[in-house]
Amino acid sequence: MFIDGDKCIGCESCINWCPMGAIRMGETTAVIDPEECVECNVCRRVEICPVDAFVQKPLEWPRSVRAIYSDPLNIHKETGLAGRGTEEIKTNDVTGRFRRGQVGVTIEVGRPGIGARLKELEKLSMVLARYGVEFEPKNPLTNLINTHTGQLPAEIREEKVLSAIIEITVEEAKLLDVLALIRETAKGLETVISMDVACRAAEDGTWPCAKILKEAGIFYRPNAKINVGLGKPYIG
Amino acid sequence: MTHTLHRQGTTESLEKDYVVFTMPSSGLNSQGSKPKLEKVFEILKRYNPVNIGDSKGGSRFSLGSDEAVREILVENELVHAVYRSREHVIKVLQDLKDEDLGLSVTVSGLMENIHECCHKVGLTPHTIVMSLGVWGRTDLLAEEKIQKVATMCGHGLVSYNLVRELAAQVKDGRLTARKAGEMLAKPCICGIFNPERAAELIEELDS
Missing domain, CATH: 3.30.70.1710 (BMC (bacterial microcompartment) domain)
Incomplete structure (x- = not known):
């Protein structure tokens, strides 16, 4: 993901939406640190940018692996x-x-x-x-x-x-x-x-x-996830 | 994945936080599952869920309406809804049992309460996942109050900094806690984030 510097108006609306804190203000516009960006797509998907400055180009291997494990809507191309x-x-x-x-x-x-x-x-x-x-x-x-x-x-x-x-x-x-x-x-x-x-x-x-x-004596939380048994067993 | 597990909070707070979801198993009973998932969606909607969504499209808050969620349902996906009370969970489970769709149903919440819900509906819990908490560099984590809010999105799409910013706005009177909860629900595309609980937690942050 990157921010189109020609479009960005530097309003800072997007900065705190990034789960990884990868967006910061540059001199006049917001910028994304590519090393910290995990390609989760939150910044673009929530449509917080008033000028639609976020740009997502197709990701090449190995960077594509970031999106695979960060954006739940992504499909693993390789697998x-x-x-x-x-x-x-x-x-x-x-x-x-x-x-x-x-x-x-x-x-x-x-x-x-x-x-x-x-x-x-x-x-x-x-x-x-x-x-x-x-x-x-x-x-x-x-x-x-x-x-x-x-x-x-x-x-x-x-x-x-x-x-x-x-x-x-x-x-x-x-x-x-x-x-x-x-x-x-x-x-x-x-x-x-x-x-x-x-x-x-x-x-x-x-x-x-x-x-x-x-x-x-190993700690576990009082909340859990339970399959309540309504599914019908698959018998082939 | 374990996206509805690992929610953090006191027992009192978790008493008002349940995720019910249904899914077919890929390649086993997924073919032709769309009408069943639509039926599930209809049942989930009956009992006042505070959020609803699907794993491949979005939620009430990311798409803007429940109807938008229903319209994009496809075969072979998870349909989720979040409830605030055991009573609602019991009604949902009873209706799903009566409908006998053959799809798997999972409930996340306090173990004792889920057992009670199952007992009232005559269900026998089948399999469990239990959270052992967080290990490793726990010194890197945000303060516990922030985590309680953010961990309601199991995919980690709700940013710690956003929770802090919106809590500050609530404290300053620029935003209501309810609106803050709804805004925080937006990045959580599966629809498992509980905006009402988030609002309560933000009010606690403020106090």
């Missing part, structure tokens, strides 16, 4: 997938993706509100690959990760995004080990991660992942 993540638990009653005995772990790098260079995400994906986790194949990021080494293509490591998601599945018995690994790795990050775990309800209606977390 054909949309958005930052997957259907995860939202359709688990139909897909049966998360089975009893398994836990899904999602690590959203850069959320909330900080953003991240993809090299920060790679620090986590490399550690997790060494541990031998299973990366969710439908996650658009997994298509970019070397799932054996956790490495990303070198050309995208410095690209900045609003957030990007690593989705993995582990056996219940390994959950605490994996969380400890992530927590330790997070100490060396230059950004934040939003962490969550997912599981299927047990036969008695309890949540096995909640029991594991509680017994281990």
Whole structure:
């Protein structure tokens, strides 16, 4: 994204709408710092500019990766997938993706509100690959990760995004080990991660992942996201 | 993604914040799902949602009206609505159950309250995602009061600086808290931002 300096009247209306704080005033007009802009398109989409000075040219690889993980309306050209993540638990009653005995772990790098260079995400994906986790194949990021080494293509490591998601599945018995690994790795990050775990309800209606977390003294929020079971299972 | 998870706030504040959404599973039951999603939209609209939107087009506040959201519904997408009370969630779930569309329905909110809603409608919760909070460089985060507002857009499209600016305008009497909440809802294109809760939080910021 950039601002057409010939159009901009320097009213400063747009500056605070940028989630990354990438817009600032130059001498007479607003300018966008291309290193900090994550191509989320908020500035243009909210139509705050009175003279329509925002200009979006088609993005070339590797810069296009910024929009993929920052603008939720974008489709991943390279993978054909949309958005930052997957259907995860939202359709688990139909897909049966998360089975009893398994836990899904999602690590959203850069959320909330900080953003991240993809090299920060790679620090986590490399550690997790060494541990031998299973990366969710439908996650658009997994298509970019070397799932054996956790490495990303070198050309995208410095690209900045609003957030990007690593989705993995582990056996219940390994959950605490994996969380400890992530927590330790997070100490060396230059950004934040939003962490969550997912599981299927047990036969008695309890949540096995909640029991594991509680017994281990790991904090979780009182609010959650629950698939209420109205979807019809897909049987092919 | 986990866009409706990770909302921050006190239990008292989260008591008035629920997101209900429906989606087909791509390639499994997505074909021919548009009429079902239109039916879902009709049901979601019945019970006074404070926001409504879809994942591929926009929301009441980004598009300007609920009708505009309905018009751009397509197959294979999420339709969301935000409610302020358990009672509304119960009614929505009851209607969705009665309609028996076969699509997946997810509710975000306080766990205990969602369990209660499901129990009243005779539903058995299937799968959960739980938030473990924020790890890593938490020193980079905005002050907690700002985060409570901004995290209602899970895609991170509501800027911390905008929350601060609009809160300042409310404090100066240049803007009402209600209007500020609605303005903050605009960048959140999925329609999961709760503008009424935002207005309450901004008034707390002001106090």
